């Protein structure tokens with residue numbers, strides 16, 4: 001069951017038209033909703049799906065480029081979800097993570113080629129910034145469903161303890177990224 005406080009604060013996000021006037025505002029409103037209810041979430045929920053990472057991102061610094069999320073339909077989408085009797089706080093966390101990630105990670109439009117994702121129904125590759133343990137930074141493509149990631153020249157990246165960040169507006173102008181309009 002979804003806690004009443006989460007349900008109430010979540011619905012309130014859609015009562016204020018300002019929250020849906022741009023992606024930056026919507027991102028911030030969802031983050032505030034989670035932070036108000038953080039006591040109901042476990043440490044595991046905060047680390048899974050990179051939630052604690054997403055809560056610290058400043059969306060105004062991010063390259064927001066053509067997200068799949070449609071602001072004008074978000075209220076209807078959420079009302080539908082809340083009508084499901086078995087909707088849990090795990091589902092809430094998944095919704096928030098998918099939505100925040102969609103807003104700040106530009107979609108390349110390419111399907112993920114990993115074994116987990118191939119064969120349909122898998123993830124798509126999204127742009128992120130990657131910092132290797134040596135401090136070197138580069139732009140990568142990351143699957144939004146599994147853990148697959150690759151460099152811009154399509155070489156699979158083996159996890160080596162580096163850190164992933166959202167790409168910034170500056171990165172977007174600096175690199176010639178192939179983003180479908």
Ligand SMILES: [Zn+2]
Nearest residue numbers: 112117143146
């Ligand atoms: Zn994948």
